[in-house]
Amino acid sequence: MFLAPALTALALFFALPVAFALALSFTDFDIYALGNWHFIQFVGLANYARILETPLFWTALRNTFYFVLAGGPLSVGVSLGTALMINSRLARFKPLFRTVYFLPVVTSLVAVAIVWRYLFHPAHGLLNYVLSWVGISPIDWLGNPDVAMPAIILLAVWKNFGYNMLIFIAGLQNIPDELYEASEIDGAGAWRQFTSITIPMLAPTTIFVVMITIIGYFQLFAEPYVMTQGGPLNSTMSIVLLMYEQGFRWWSMGYAAAIAFVLFAIILVFTLLQSAIQRRIQG
Amino acid sequence: MTRSPQIQGMMLCIRGTTLVLAAALLQLSCGSSQNEPTVIRFWGLGNEGEMVRPLIPEFERANPGIRVIVQQLPWTAAHEKLLTAFAGESTPDVSQLGNTWLAEFSVLNALEPLDRFVRQSRIVQLDDYFDGVLKMNRIDSSLFGIPWYVDTRVIYYRRDLLQKAGYTEPPATWQEMLRLCEIMQRKAREEGRKQYPFFLPTNEWIPAIVLGAQSGGDFLRDDNTRGNFSGPKFRKAFSLLASFYEKEYSPSGQQLITNMYNSFSDGLITMYISGPWNIGEFGRRIAPKLQNEWMTAPVPSMDTAYPGASLPLGTSLVVFRQSRHKEAAWKLIEFLASREQSIALYRITGNLPPRKSAWEDSSLAHNPYVRAFYRQMQRLEPLPQVPEWEQIVIKLQLYVEYIATGTLTVEEALGRFDREVDQMLAKRRWLVERRKQP
Secondary structure (H helix, E strand, O other), X not given: OOOHHHHHHHHHHHHHHHHHHHHHOOEOOOHHHHHOHHHOOEOXXXXXXXXXXXXXXXXXXXXXXXXXXXXXXXXXXHHHXXXXXXXXXXXXXXXXXHHHHHHHHHOOHHHHHHHHHHHOOOOOOHHHHHHHHOOOOOOOOOOOHHHHHHHHHHHHHHHHHHHHHHXXXXXXXXXXXXXXXXXXXXXXXXXXXXXXXHHHHHHHHHHHHHHHHHHHHHOOOHHHHHHOOOOOOOOOOOHHHHHHHHHHHOOOHHHHHHHHHHHHHHHHHHHHHHHHHHHHHHO | OOOOOHHHHHHHHHHHHHHHHHHHHHHHHOOOXXXXXXXXXXXXXXXXXXXXXXHHHHXXXXXXOEEEEEEEEOHHHHHHHHHHHHHOOOOOOEEEEEOOOHHHHHHOOOEOOOHHHHHHOOOXXXXXXXXXXXXXXXXXXXXXXXXXXXXXXXXXXXXXXHHHOOXXXXXXXXXXXXXXXXXXXXXXXHOOOOOEXXXXXXXXXXXXXXXXXXXXXXXXXXXXXXXXXXXXXXXXXXXXXXXXXXXXXXXXXXXXXXXXHXXXXXXXXXXXXXXXXXXXXXXXXXXXXXXXXXXXXXXXXXXXXXXXOEOOOEEEEEEEOOOOOHHHHHHHHHHHHOHHHHHHHHHHHOOEOXXXXXXXXXXXXXXXXXXXXXXXXXXXXXXXXXXXXXXXXXXXXXHHHHHHOOOOOHHHHHHHHHHHXXXXXXXXXXXXHHHHOO
């Protein structure tokens, strides 16, 4: 009974819209239907079939996987690296660095995008300038289909590694110092300590971070939306961006809803896969 | 129509939101008073949303019973906002609308036909409008918008660099244009300079559609329910476009020309197709020493008549069907569409009037840069009026990119494009067939 208000709210603002969206995905609700309700048709699984035969969807899927599989581990790796550095006994000004690394997370992406567009500029960008020191000729970061996604990954990792870093720091601080002291007495070096103590003790944190990162990264949207609008040649078109374009730009709501559920299914599969792995590690 | 940068747009959007709040508060506070003025909401897009403000006080003075709230939408988000406003039943009374969007909003039954107002109006005289522009506002014989300003496209060119190649102005035909590009490219190569004579950006659909319109239009077939882009007419146009990239008369990547004005000043590019707003931009952003060296000219032609056809783009003023103050809304349109106010708008923004009589005004008659636009407006080809048009041309950009980079041949590209267009028009086909059945 005490749960009733919360459950009502949940039903009203979560379950109902989701059910409605699911129903929508079996119709051809579009701009014509918006004008006249009689122009709506039940199309069964046609939207889903259409998704599978749309080349752009496969492009978007490939791009999204590229982003998740390349950006995800990179992001987790960078956060772990910085967390270790900040947590190190040798590090000074820890609060300062923690704040500095966390800053991108709380900065507005739109503002950040302007700065990064300058950094990525082919002729006057800082990135190409630095690369020119080691003899690499200028790269057209956002204009070349082959490097646009790496550029987006770079931005995304920089933008949100700070969040995971904080979680890692918390995880690191939970590891009792005694373990390190004991291992030191046993003659373990820094590397041995890292592989035998830090990594196993950090496993639950890592699993959590990986899961959250993957779920978040599958929903890639804002970075390509503000930086490239999916271009060049659709090389940064992600599934959510495709859904947004179909739904809110062209108002093919039925089709867009179907895309949303396909993405939901993909994320669900990955999350289940991860929980299985987690159980095996901990069990 | 993507001239306002994204970021600026978002900030304007925030300002817009504050305005809505202010408007809501205003309505609350004067809800109880007796002889309250009729408040009409006007949505202006991009720059015009800001620039229209100085014109409003005069309207309010002339119509004491009407108050106007101007709200500004950025171009990049306007289409989505208007659609969501319609879905949420919160459309404004009057709005500025890109004239290629009219078909879409009339399908939604969101717009009020204006014929009855026009018949009684002494200010809006339809025969004073350029024909091609007016046609864009008529859908199935109903008039849904009053043209506010025209946005046709002409060529901007470097006079000095063309003169070096032996031309005083851009040639009258595309055949001759290719020859000019060849001469310029050869000269540049001899001097060891890099030069792209004719910049045709791969992220724009305008050049492809201009050429398509010139080769005879027919973008769609079967009662506008199927793509006809792989038909002989558009294929001819697209092949011509492809040859500019093939021969490197135009750069085929997007990012090489990061700042068109700088590249124009440097002589990296010498010709470019663009709209009236760039007259002001060129005046501000082209190097000062080159200010006497740029000019505008109508687009070349595929046939013998010059100028070749261009597009009747522009924006119109519309009344939304849900408006509860249609008479007042029409008064605002009538005011803004008058000859005097279209000249005033031109003076503030540089937007070109759609009314022939406005062009007799000295501010337009004596401006050498707008002359090309006037000549161009004598020959405009209307575009198909289907709601999917915007989606189709945005998709076309991708195929322009494909042929520019040589990823696909013209044949392959157009075949694939037609299939995609057919899919976009599937619902339309269904509706047209349904209508045919007794």
